Amino acid sequence: MAYGNTDGGTGSAGGTEPEASDSLRTFGAVVHALREHAGLSREEFGKLVGYSKHTIASIEQGRRWPERGFVESAEPALGNTGALRKAAPYLTRQAGLASWFVQWARLEATAISLYTYDCRVIPGLLQTEAYARAISLDVPPLPDPEELEERIAARMARQELLSVNRKPPTAVSFIVEQSVLERHTGGDDVTRELLDHLIELIEGNWNVEFQIMPMRQPHHAGTDGPILLAETPEHRWFAYSEGQQNGRLISDPKEISILQQRYAKLRSQALTPEDSLSLLKRMRGAL
The missing domain is CATH 3.30.870 (Endonuclease; Chain A)
Structure with a gap:
């Protein structure tokens, strides 16, 4: 059910993806651009940071909130530009709701x-x-x-x-x-x-x-x-x-x-x- 009851609404289980927002989409686009600049596929990048290629895709598309630790793992894999660390504080969503x-x-x-x-x-x-x-x-x-x-x-x-x-x-x-x-x-x-x-x-x-x-x-x-x-x-x-x-x-x-x-x-x-x-x-x- 969702984070509602399930959160999602009234039930038990909840989705893992937050409502898409401009900040999430922008953050995802930055991850995407840095990954491509580093010459990494989603699968290769995922192995470096400990996430599946599907999770990486969700983050890049602004559909999934990057979990704690993602930024610190991603920065060295993407060249230590500091872009993700600077962007992360501006992410917004309604946490905990599908x-x-x-x-x-x-x-x-x-x-x-x-x-x-x-x-x-x-x-x-x-x-x-x-x-x-x-x-x-x-x-x-x-x-x-x-x-x-x-x-x-x-x-x-x-x-x-x-x-x-x-x-x-x-x-x-x-x-x-x-x-x-x-x-x-x-x-x-x-x-x-x-x-x-x-x-x-x-x-x-x-x-x-x-x-x-x-x-x-x-x-x-x-x-x-x-x-x-x-x-x-x-x-x-x-x-x-x-x-x-x-x-x-x-x-x-x-x-x-x-x-x-x-x-x-x-x-x-x-x-x-x-x-x-x-x-x-x-x-x-x-x-």
């Missing part, structure tokens, strides 16, 4: 209403650090330590959206499958902390509504997968759809209307907020 999730994250940051249904994982806005770490390490390929910390930090930072101190506070609704909670991702200790976090959040944030879709529900409007909806301050609605290593921002009113209808149906089929909180407490007591 490229396809960044547009949604920007909308999310100013939304006055946010609706999330997830059947795979606990939404990123509700995750604890331990839970985020567990799902990030569950889904191949494994992130390197720096990427993992960026991913978790980005996810935790997004949770400011739930604060009652925002002006105005965002009206937030979550619907989560009971099976996601019963999975005990990361083990009992991680689940115990997650349940404590959810209970505290729900009881302390009057702007957050949390509902559980029970294990047994003969009628279910969410069988097509997760739903994310956001309302802007101008009262325009957008939606986001996320899959394996990709995501799509939806602005078409007809598509959004369909998703709103499904979300409304899911709300009526899930446990009430009161019953959902009671179930969370029972689950916590059973651990």
Whole structure:
């Protein structure tokens, strides 16, 4: 999932490539020019700096953030011009978010209403650090330590959206499958902390509504997968759809209307907020 939940959006895994920016493309072009001037192929250069030719290609095309240490390894291989060291401080991106999730994250940051249904994982806005770490390490390929910390930090930072101190506070609704909670991702200790976090959040944030879709529900409007909806301050609605290593921002009113209808149906089929909180407490007591 993306750095959203997965970061990418609401799920577990995240992409490794940041949103392309002018600074990334410029940095990549400098790497490309210096490499060619040194008479090195991408494969040859990659061997010198310890990266695959595919990673070198991504950096040169401005699609991948150069990891810590890349500049110091690349400088001597490319003639010690100092160009990369001088350029590196000017690189900009929104760290820890998959490229396809960044547009949604920007909308999310100013939304006055946010609706999330997830059947795979606990939404990123509700995750604890331990839970985020567990799902990030569950889904191949494994992130390197720096990427993992960026991913978790980005996810935790997004949770400011739930604060009652925002002006105005965002009206937030979550619907989560009971099976996601019963999975005990990361083990009992991680689940115990997650349940404590959810209970505290729900009881302390009057702007957050949390509902559980029970294990047994003969009628279910969410069988097509997760739903994310956001309302802007101008009262325009957008939606986001996320899959394996990709995501799509939806602005078409007809598509959004369909998703709103499904979300409304899911709300009526899930446990009430009161019953959902009671179930969370029972689950916590059973651990």
